[in-house]
Amino acid sequence: MDSATAAAEISPAARLAAAEGLVAIGAQMHAAGWSRATSSNYSVRLSADPLRLLVTASGKHKDRLTTDDFVLIDESGGAVEPDALKSSAETMLHVVLARDAGAGAIVHTHSVWGTLLSDIHGPEGVVTLAGYEMLKALPGIKTHDTAVDIAIFPNTQDIDALAAELSDRLKAGDDAVRYGFLINKHGLYTWADQLDSARACVEALEFLFECEGRRLKL
Ligand SMILES: CSCCC(=O)C(=O)COP(=O)(O)O
């Protein structure tokens, strides 16, 4: 199938709805202080086979996104359509999450608390969130009486290498990458089957990071 045919398979209505959802997420994440200064990237999967993701273009202010600020990409992370904007520098993380975690929507944030916790717990490679009622906002969790590990990867500018490491851990069924992961002194990636659920995951994890951070401070 050539790229023009594949692009044509995504209905304009579905693409527009996804873009509108991501514009709204950008406004919300920015208002929460989690996507400042052009940081963050977001995507929605529009097709699983062939893989097609609508991902934010690189370098955009997330409080001012328009429905034109997105790029339709394929399983290689390349733009499907001609004359596309440059997709997020972290596009390959979205590809791996959609492909290997079955994510339907992916949200990456740069919060203060997540960034600080990733630094403090960086040497252990994991932060554990235990006993909080808010854990029940994560998919499949039914009780506060549980503990969730969130992996912390070293930060790197080699996104292909990070994507490969992430892929290995997802394929191995590593519990510490089940709900999300942190990148050291960088931010959070989390995902779900659809955008509303991914939003709940971000809100829950950022709440829990703030609880952990404030607890350490107290
Ligand atoms: C200003 S934040 C540095 C880049 C980054 O981490 C990020 O999330 C945004 O990168 P993008 O290429 O998606 O704009």
Ligand SMILES: [Zn+2]
């Ligand atoms: Zn980032």
